[in-house]
Amino acid sequence: MATSLADEAxxxxxxxxxxxxxxxxxxxQVRPLLVKRCHKCHSTESxxxxxxxxxxxxxxIAAGGSRGSxxxxxxxxxxLLLQVITYRDADxxxxxxxxLAAAELAILERWVRDGAxxxxxxxxxxxxxxxxxxxxGRKFWSFQPLRxxxxxxxxxPQWVARPLDTFVLAKLSAHxxxxxxxxxxxxxxxxMTFDLTxxxxxxxxxxxxxxxxxxxxxxxxxxxxxxSHKTYxxxxxxxxVLHYAIQFRRGESIMAKCTNETTTSKVSPLMVRLDAESKRxxxxxxxxxxxxxxDYVRTVTVAQARRxxxxxxxxxxxxxxxxxxxxxxxxxxxxxxxxxxxRLGAIMRGQR
Amino acid sequence: xxxxxxxxxxxxxxxxxxxxxxxxxxxxxxxxDWLHTKALQHQDKRLSATKVLLAGDSAIAGxxxxxxxxxxxxxxxxxxxxxxxxxxxxVAILAWLGVSVAHQGEKLGDLLLAQSLRDCYEAGQTFxxxxxxxxxxxxxxxxxxxxxxxxxxxxxxxxxxxxxxTLAAMMRS
Numbered sequence: 001m002a003t004s005l006a007d008e009a010x011x012x013x014x015x016x017x018x019x020x021x022x023x024x025x026x027x028x029q030v031r032p033l034l035v036k037r038c039h040k041c042h043s044t045e046s047x048x049x050x051x052x053x054x055x056x057x058x059x060x061i062a063a064g065g066s067r068g069s070x071x072x073x074x075x076x077x078x079x080l081l082l083q084v085i086t087y088r089d090a091d092x093x094x095x096x097x098x099x100l101a102a103a104e105l106a107i108l109e110r111w112v113r114d115g116a117x118x119x120x121x122x123x124x125x126x127x128x129x130x131x132x133x134x135x136x137g138r139k140f141w142s143f144q145p146l147r148x149x150x151x152x153x154x155x156x157p158q159w160v161a162r163p164l165d166t167f168v169l170a171k172l173s174a175h176x177x178x179x180x181x182x183x184x185x186x187x188x189x190x191x192m193t194f195d196l197t198x199x200x201x202x203x204x205x206x207x208x209x210x211x212x213x214x215x216x217x218x219x220x221x222x223x224x225x226x227x228s229h230k231t232y233x234x235x236x237x238x239x240x241v242l243h244y245a246i247q248f249r250r251g252e253s254i255m256a257k258c259t260n261e262t263t264t265s266k267v268s269p270l271m272v273r274l275d276a277e278s279k280r281x282x283x284x285x286x287x288x289x290x291x292x293x294x295d296y297v298r299t300v301t302v303a304q305a306r307r308x309x310x311x312x313x314x315x316x317x318x319x320x321x322x323x324x325x326x327x328x329x330x331x332x333x334x335x336x337x338x339x340x341x342x343r344l345g346a347i348m349r350g351q352r
Numbered sequence: 353x354x355x356x357x358x359x360x361x362x363x364x365x366x367x368x369x370x371x372x373x374x375x376x377x378x379x380x381x382x383x384x385d386w387l388h389t390k391a392l393q394h395q396d397k398r399l400s401a402t403k404v405l406l407a408g409d410s411a412i413a414g415x416x417x418x419x420x421x422x423x424x425x426x427x428x429x430x431x432x433x434x435x436x437x438x439x440x441x442x443v444a445i446l447a448w449l450g451v452s453v454a455h456q457g458e459k460l461g462d463l464l465l466a467q468s469l470r471d472c473y474e475a476g477q478t479f480x481x482x483x484x485x486x487x488x489x490x491x492x493x494x495x496x497x498x499x500x501x502x503x504x505x506x507x508x509x510x511x512x513x514x515x516x517x518t519l520a521a522m523m524r525s
Contacts (some may be wrong), residue, residue: 031385317423317505330513333517337522344522345521
């Protein structure tokens with residue numbers, strides 16, 4: 001604890017001076033309770049992350065947190081402190097891991113109803129706790145107003161079906177790449193199903209889609225996949241309750257909390273360390289899709305993880321295109337045996 | 353030739369319920385757990401096949417499990433796809449192999465590996481596959497397989513492979 005209540009200067013106090021009995025009650029009953037049940041999240045040591053509420057200084061207690069004062073002078077029971085510790089507010093209940101015992105509640109109720117006496121303290125304006133640079137933050141690309149962007153020069157205007165394609169073709173040309181031909185029906189179904197569900201289409205779905213030549217077939221396919229309870233919808237709802245949080249802390253790590261899909265009580269922290277190159281790639285990839293890094297991890301990285309888990313169940317080994325090519329080349333390699341392989345071959349053939 | 357020559361008193365049999373599989377201990381809990389609790393269930397469901405090496409006292413001295421699988425080749429860029437197959441490639445998988453701590457150091461692992469590859473080769477005469485994939489549970493298992501010059505599957509450091517031409521050459525030479 002950075003500051004103890006006993007050390008605070010007795011300088012200012014607008015409320016009536018507390019009696020010795022009130023102060024004794026605070027020091028012997030209330031303060032130990034705050035230390036035991038609250039300081040882990042609300043102290044100068046834990047920092048301002050939890051509602052900017054600091055409970056290990058009298059000034060902090062008097063000032064309250066980001067929701068204002070904890071006390072209601074005229075109607076003590078309506079004050080925020082008693083609201084949250086009695087779990088009357090469904091959205092804000094403290095402590096979050098379980099209600100205080102009846103005896104503990106009684107101590108705080110008595111203290112609040114008796115005027116919430118505190119040792120005298122120096123009233124100071126609440127420290128500015130936010131470190132966000134709002135001026136700099138407003139320059140972020142997603143906060144910029146929409147404005148027309150001139151189309152880049154391209155080599156093959158015939159390829160462009162809509163203005164957005166111009167940018168795609170320009171970027172491909174810049175990297176000396178040529179566009180793939182349009183995907184056939186089976187390929188299109190496979191890609192869309194993998195993208196939206198993380199699983200391949202079934203043979204029946206393939207037959208139905210290939211046979212459906214109507215102009216709305218793709219639109220219907222997307223609607224069906226988005227509406228799928230077992231796959232995309234479930235993934236989205238799961239992620240919504242996961243509170244999948246991503247932070248780049250000191251620019252080097254991702255912190256994520258994953259919850260088991262079926263049991264909300266199992267919460268396991270997952271720390272992924274990223275090197276600078278990986279982090280940059282992740283940021284660039286998210287930028288290409290015009291989505292946040294969090295959304296990129298949710299929709300691409302997690303989808304890929306689901307795909308690999310599903311594949312493992314089917315004994316299907318997933319390889320990236322580069323890995324597939326390397327594997328294919330290795331499969332074509334001539335069967336020249338190493339001395340070790342010759343020895344193993346001899347054992348296989350029954351030689352001792 | 354009927355197969356790999358086993359030391360006197362040892363025999364190789366398909367895994368059966370009557371064998372003392374729960375007493376097997378190779379020092380690797382994941383491998384033990386497979387044989388104790390899952391290998392027979394998977395075999396009953398025809399998902400994999402396990403053979404056990406029985407010592408003279410009928411204790412299980414070692415085992416291996418073979419399964420089939422596939423390597424997905426479906427989503428390649430079109431420039432590459434023209435040259436490569438557009439389907440999942442069938443593979444044989446040496447999923448598990450273990451030698452009891454009581455028999456480690458007797459080269460039984462080499463014999464089990466050789467017999468498992470022989471089984472793959474013989475199955476491959478009827479059901480084609482492009483490679484045998486060897487799953488490694490840890491670095492120790494990986495170094496055991498790498499002594500025989502198996503290559504790493506690209507992007508999968510704990511999966512090694514042997515292409516079917518090499519396998520056939522090993523049986524021929």
